[in-house]
Amino acid sequence: MKINVGIDEKIKEQDIERLVTLGADEFFCGIMTDAWVDNYGSQMSTNRRTSPVEQFTDYRTIKRIIDKIHSFGKKVTIVFNAHTYIEEQYPLLMEYLRILCDYGIDAVTVTNIDLLSRINSEHPDLPAHISGDAGVYNSEAVRFYKRFGIKRIILPRHLTVSEIKEIIKSNPGLEYECFIMEMRCAFEGAYCFLSHSWTQKPLCQEENKKMYYKYLPSLGRAARITPAEHLKTEDNKNRYDVWCHKDSIVQTFMSVKDRYVQQCGLCQIAELRKAGVNVLKIAARGTEPDSKFISVSMVKKVISSPLPDEKFCKSVRGNPEICDLKYMCYYR
């Protein structure tokens, strides 16, 4: 199993060396230069990450990093996984691709089938990966994307291991990548159309007040809930906020390491391997280099272990209370 780790402008050449030493096999990143930002702002990102520190913003830096990655014999994928591009954006998008192909980029990750078709037409030798945000939830969706000659499917976050197993079994011959760390959300990238950049927090991360009501059988009417129902919904909401990793709550019981690592699926790695997953994704674009180092080393430890059972994985994670809570897990 390979480890694919997200990188960005905060990463230095020596950090790449350290990540490779720790076990990183592949890297992925986005690019959004001033030419794009001047026309569309960073909010209308090329790659669903809207902050400059979550990607590369100039050609010189990204070329240096690509060269460094290649010097270790490792691969790098460029991510253009916005849901929507409009026609006037394509000249710049295709310019990015031409330049990055000249730099020797190894693959491209996409969501949008129009962009995918244009890449196939202009860069037929560039392997394409289908983004987790494309929403490949079933075997038929893999068949849909196969018509584009893709090389890899990145499966979405909201699948169980047994569902992943079924998809891969039905469609052998492709590479499959799964999320293993970071950036989990209650809402699914493929079907979340919220803007994440115009306000300090996206709607789902705001401290929203939620008031539950009950439907009444008569047409369109609602009733207030009982005090007992109120307590039940409040307890459920508090737990949901922990699951959602709301800062105001988790800061009280997360260690520094847990704040770096957050959600993980370490204890599912063995099962994912059995299911046929080839690559584990650490969704680390925008995180601090230290966070990337910790994540890669933890995942590598589990991959390399002869007995990566739950006990071992818990010891790698180093906070059994977090594991026992079961609210910081991928694939549960």
Added chain:
Amino acid sequence: MVELALHIPGIRDITFLENVEGTLDGVYSDIPLDPSQDDFIPLPPVTRLFGIVLKPLLGKNLKFNRVYFGAEFCQCLIPSLEHLTRIKKLCEKKELKFTFVTPYVTDFGIKQLVPIFSYLNSCDENIEVVVNDYGILNLISRDYPRLLPILGRCMNKMERDPRFAKKLPAGMIPGQLRVWQETCLTLPYYKRILGEMGVKRFEFDIVPQGIKTDFSGSGFSASLYYPWTFVTTGRVCETGSLSLEDSKKFRLDVSCAKECREYFAYWVTPPCECNNKCETKSAKSSYIFQVGNTIFMLCEAPADVLRELFSRGFDRVVYEPGLPL
């Protein structure tokens, strides 16, 4: 001519269909949408919107001639074949055309849909199926040639944010607005690929920033869902965890008790962090609802917005009298 369709997500909402004539002729009181009031009744304002917006706008064409039946956002809510046939028969009795609505699904969901597709494929008429998953589109296109796939609103990924329902973000530049107001579905490869798979209709939510797409003469037509705009969804369900023990909450592999059929939540977003001085303060919408795993905003687009869209190839309104889950 604009077609008016009624969306019934599940059998629970059969009363909307049974009372379809009443919906057309009802009297619409002006009840405010204010949860602080003791008589808070969140859904009648929707029928009020029907009365003050759609009714005058459609005039003599005000007649439901189609029913959408099915859930868009959760495979746990896929109806049984028995419920589907019951609704379909009622539609036939009322001389209403039938469209089946499907959610995004895992392989388990596909297994539930297959008998329904087989039944619909064997019906005398060609039946529309709204697809919100490319896997379902692939399946229909390959195995059920008599069904007519429609690309559902979950596949039309225009950004939206209820907090900008009344005022767009300050400092938005023209290029950003152009991207925000367009869909990618009219790009050449989308049209070619989806067209080859039998798609002739795209479905839209009415997003706060407006829609600039023009389908006139494109070979495709478009529907508008009204008045509920879908915002976000996912398989992890807060409401569906209400009755589960703590360690089983928010998991994908644990069945829920379908609490979304019983409860919904009204969201109030916090006051703006800039102490109410920024431009977006007035955009804070209080009309946000969580139903099961999905968040909706109530979109109160006025008649002129709809009229403009009708002139650009949007020729169907999918009216949702209840929360659409």
